[in-house]
Amino acid sequence: xxxxxxxxxxxxxxxxxxxxxxxxxxxxxxxxxxxxxxxxxxxxxxxxxxxxxxxxxxxxxxxxxxxxxxxxxxxxxxxxxxxxxxxxxxxxxxxxxxxxxxxxxxxxxxxxxxxxxxxxxxxxxxxxxxxxxxxxxxxxxxxxxxxxxxxxxxxxxxxxxxxxxxxxxxxxxxxxxxxxxxxxxxxxxxxxxxxxxxxxxxxxxxxxxxxxxxxxxxxxxxxxxxxxxxxxxxxxxxxxxxxxxxxxxxxxxxxxxxxxxxxxxxxxxxxxxxxxxxxxxxxxxxxxxxxxxxxxxxxxxxxxxxxxxxxxxxxxxxxxxxxxxxxxxxxxxxxxxxxxxxxxxxxxxxxxxxxxxxxxxxxxxxxxxxxxxxxxxxxxxxxxxxxxxxxxxxxxxxxxxxxxxxxxxxxxxxxxxxxxxxxxxxxxxxxxxxxxxxxxxxxxxxxxxxxxxxxxxxxxxxxxxxxxxxxxxxxxxxxxxxxxxxxxxxxxxxxxxxxxxxxxxxxxxxxxxxxxxxxxxxxxxxxxxxxxxxxxxxxxxxxxxxxxxxxxxxxxxxxxxxxxxxxxxxxxxxxxxxxxxxxxxxxxxxxxxxxxxxxxxxxxxxxxxxxxxxxxxxxxxxxxxxxxxxxxxxxxxxxxxxxxxxx
RNA sequence: GCUCAUAUAGCUCAGCGGUAGAGCACUUGCUUGGUAAGUAAGAGGUCACCGGUUCAAGUCCGGUUAUGAGCUCCA
Numbered sequence: 052x053x054x055x056x057x058x059x060x061x062x063x064x065x066x067x068x069x070x071x072x073x074x075x076x077x078x079x080x081x082x083x084x085x086x087x088x089x090x091x092x093x094x095x096x097x098x099x100x101x102x103x104x105x106x107x108x109x110x111x112x113x114x115x116x117x118x119x120x121x122x123x124x125x126x127x128x129x130x131x132x133x134x135x136x137x138x139x140x141x142x143x144x145x146x147x148x149x150x151x152x153x154x155x156x157x158x159x160x161x162x163x164x165x166x167x168x169x170x171x172x173x174x175x176x177x178x179x180x181x182x183x184x185x186x187x188x189x190x191x192x193x194x195x196x197x198x199x200x201x202x203x204x205x206x207x208x209x210x211x212x213x214x215x216x217x218x219x220x221x222x223x224x225x226x227x228x229x230x231x232x233x234x235x236x237x238x239x240x241x242x243x244x245x246x247x248x249x250x251x252x253x254x255x256x257x258x259x260x261x262x263x264x265x266x267x268x269x270x271x272x273x274x275x276x277x278x279x280x281x282x283x284x285x286x287x288x289x290x291x292x293x294x295x296x297x298x299x300x301x302x303x304x305x306x307x308x309x310x311x312x313x314x315x316x317x318x319x320x321x322x323x324x325x326x327x328x329x330x331x332x333x334x335x336x337x338x339x340x341x342x343x344x345x346x347x348x349x350x351x352x353x354x355x356x357x358x359x360x361x362x363x364x365x366x367x368x369x370x371x372x373x374x375x376x377x378x379x380x381x382x383x384x385x386x387x388x389x390x391x392x393x394x395x396x397x398x399x400x401x402x403x404x405x406x407x408x409x410x411x412x413x414x415x416x417x418x419x420x421x422x423x424x425x426x427x428x429x430x431x432x433x434x435x436x437x438x439x440x441x442x443x444x445x446x447x448x449x450x451x452x453x454x455x456x457x458x459x460x461x462x463x464x465x466x467x468x469x470x471x472x473x474x475x476x477x478x479x480x481x482x483x484x485x486x487x488x489x490x491x492x493x494x495x496x497x498x499x500x501x502x503x504x505x506x507x508x509x510x511x512x513x514x515x516x517x518x519x520x521x522x523x524x525x526x527x528x529x530x531x532x533x534x535x536x537x538x539x540x541x542x543x544x545x546x547x548x549x550x551x552x553x554x555x556x557x558x559x560x561x562x563x564x565x566x567x568x569x570x571x572x573x574x575x576x577x578x579x580x581x582x583x584x585x586x587x588x589x590x591x592x593x594x595x596x597x598x599x600x601x602x603x604x605x606x607x608x609x610x611x612x613x614x615x616x617x618x619x620x621x622x623x624x625x626x627x628x629x630x631x632x633x634x635x636x637x638x639x640x641x642x643x644x645x646x647x648x649x650x651x652x653x654x655x656x657x658x659x660x661x662x663x664x665x666x667x668x669x670x671x672x673x674x675x676x677x678x679x680x681x682x683x684x685x686x687x688x689x690x691x692x693x694x695x696x697x698x
Numbered sequence: 699g700c701u702c703a704u705a706u707a708g709c710u711c712a713g714c715g716g717u718a719g720a721g722c723a724c725u726u727g728c729u730u731g732g733u734a735a736g737u738a739a740g741a742g743g744u745c746a747c748c749g750g751u752u753c754a755a756g757u758c759c760g761g762u763u764a765u766g767a768g769c770u771c772c773a
Binding site for chain 1: 699700701702703709729730731732733734735736746747763764765766767768769770771772773
């Protein structure tokens, strides 16, 4: 038997090494620089500590802080070794729970009798820096289940004990320690070999989190942090977060006077004139798109008797989220219990059910800008992104099983056009397949899942499968778009439903002359107008495309002598339905420009004596910060041309 | 819904037991100024709501509501 093994590096090159060679030794064999920078390595794709050894031929990859994996390992060490130890140093009675990495950072959950608040973060951070400065080596020992439990039971780390007890493993529990500090932590690793490899970090926030994420369990304290290779990267990340805060739609909405929310109607939007003009522009656009794509627009009641919700199943399954209304008895002959519709689908089936449908009528595509109300838990509301009263760009397609595929393809094409025209270049699709508990035969599920998948494949769009994540009534597609700063938003959805047509007796007469159940496809492209407008505001930092901009042009006068001329101009623009604000205030032009710039008005016409005598308009472009002068008619036609919606 | 925090002028915030403050916005006067803040004066507040402690409560305590950050939820 050979005493050497062959290791294969990521570039395909191979090296011979003795059996039992450590990760660190491999790194040294490749180069001194790498040995210094190495923080962990992988063996056949499994991440290992540098001190771990390799005893058979394997694919090896050495990690440094320059790779995503390396950064993640470092963040993990900062959480599990540095933050955890700092917590124990400052709050010796604290019980450590878990400390995983998350995107760009990490968190650590712990239980503490002593209250830890955001004001304590600098103190904890200082302690962490102290720990890092010790540059302790990190080493690990392997233990059996029994030993591991004893280790943590001895120091009253109840959560660690629980984690080990509940583990399916019997041995190989890894305990990491730092030099001779006495600190130990349970971890699957790997970790940095030494704390001197820790880069730049910062604790960002503190919040509560349930043990194991279950709201029935006790609430632990969670400290979030972010960690990077060096100070420069850390700063870059913090700047990015600031940028995201700057485009917060709640903040911009105040500055732009778009909408407000108030205590008497939590989660319901009071749209102001400027916000509503945006809403209307967007809705008109979607309306034209949908009608051009074979939908009929309908409108159905907002308040509907509980009987329909009982029949649809919502009364059973969704009642917690429904606003229930009861007529004041004094004023009503009969007492009826109604609910504000949380969804439009049952009402759409009622429209479908009027008149006998033939297979020749299918597919029937009904669309509604349906105003829905859902009683969302109080802690979940967030500006326009999560509200209790909202309007969906809802639609239901009643079709045969055979039509699912072509309807899917048509829907995705429409959705793709709309996203592109609204400025979102790419989106991902998630296909959710049958869950454990479901209605409908396997045969129908097979057919529907295959139809959805086949439609995506034919359009050659990448997608991922979320096995078992479908609704109980059918498989679905979710559409996730990416905004200008890389955040993902799930907006569109396309869901097959084998349940509701049955419950609400939707039927059609087939070629064979007998009655059949149609399949119902629930679909939305924007999701809700409220949320989508929130996304648009953030995506564009408030600088919306001209056709959506609340105010398209502000006419600013330099001196009051030209007021009459500015008023005449406004009338001209008004004739072309442009949204124009006239600013005749007794202020300097610089002041007016500044104000309207802050309000993100895309065009400003500066009107002074020069323009008046030449009968021209000087138009200043917000995005380019430059000014051009036009004849009046030229200016009007330019703006009305540019402000057209994409369809 | 849970944890923690917050709630003072239209907005952003300071004040933290002893007669309510700033900047901006607003109104008025002066200024008619040419491309991102002209100038002076004035007006503006049951300090979220309900209760308690105190001679005295934006200020301390309890509750309610809303908002924020997380968590949970989003058939």
